[in-house]
Amino acid sequence: SQQGEEDPQALSIQEGENATMNCSYKTSINNLQWYRQNSGRGLVHLILIRSNEREKHSGRLRVTLDTSKKSSSLLITASRAADTASYFCATDRGGTSYGKLTFGQGTILTVHP
Amino acid sequence: ETGVTQTPRHLVMGMTNKKSLKCEQHLGHNAMYWYKQSAKKPLELMFVYNFKEQTENNSVPSRFSPECPNSSHLFLHLHTLQPEDSALYLCASGGGGNYGYTFGSGTRLTVV
Numbered sequence: 771s772q773q774g775e776e777d778p779q780a781l782s783i784q785e786g787e788n789a790t791m792n793c794s795y796k797t798s799i800n801n802l803q804w805y806r807q808n809s810g811r812g813l814v815h816l817i818l819i820r821s822n823e824r825e826k827h828s829g830r831l832r833v834t835l836d837t838s839k840k841s842s843s844l845l846i847t848a849s850r851a852a853d854t855a856s857y858f859c860a861t862d863r864g865g866t867s868y869g870k871l872t873f874g875q876g877t878i879l880t881v882h883p
Numbered sequence: 884e885t886g887v888t889q890t891p892r893h894l895v896m897g898m899t900n901k902k903s904l905k906c907e908q909h910l911g912h913n914a915m916y917w918y919k920q921s922a923k924k925p926l927e928l929m930f931v932y933n934f935k936e937q938t939e940n941n942s943v944p945s946r947f948s949p950e951c952p953n954s955s956h957l958f959l960h961l962h963t964l965q966p967e968d969s970a971l972y973l974c975a976s977g978g979g980g981n982y983g984y985t986f987g988s989g990t991r992l993t994v995v
Binding site: 801803805810812814817818820860870871872873874875 | 923924928931981984985987988989991
């Protein structure tokens with residue numbers, strides 16, 4: 771079964787608007803991470819939220835985690851054209867699966883100048 | 884640069900060729916990973932090495948052979964690949980705990 775499914779698959783907004791992406795997962799987790807990927811390049815770690823945390827901020831990023839619903843959201847405020855990229859959530863289940871990330875299929879974000 | 888360097892950036896190989904992908908990190912991380920990213924599919928974990936020891940082989944075909952000579956270097960040896968093996972191969976390293984992982988820029992592999 772797929773762990774970490776993002777919604778929507780694609781999001782198109784204007785510069786200055788906020789972008790919200792959602793992620794759902796199926797099993798218990800140790801932490802959930804968000805990554806950005808620019809067109810066919812490597813992934814860049816954005817933010818990590820632990821299973822006992824509910825909200826976390828980093829610059830223009832805000833992540834929430836609801837373990838009862840097995841879901842997370844990533845909010846990018848005041849978006850810029852440079853935020854155009856694919857965004858992935860990844861879950862780390864811990865235990866014997868420690869360090870083995872399971873990724874979703876990602877949300878493609880396009881920010882128009 | 885992220886601290887994880889992958890070479891080559893692009894590779895085209897025939898199905899009978901043998902080639903190797905290289906990954907190098909000097910971040911002091913103890914774990915290194917190979918991921919495969921195919922079009923329209925989620926990233927798939929292939930191999931995990933912890934302290935140079937392979938701790939995970941995610942049912943990867945034997946035509947992919949990893950090697951980790953030390954905690955800073957990771958190789959993926961390729962032989963007799965199939966066209967469906969064409970993908971972006973990403974290396975990552977991680978220090979463990981509740982920290983994120985650092986990815987390289989990847990090798991875009993095309994099998995012809």
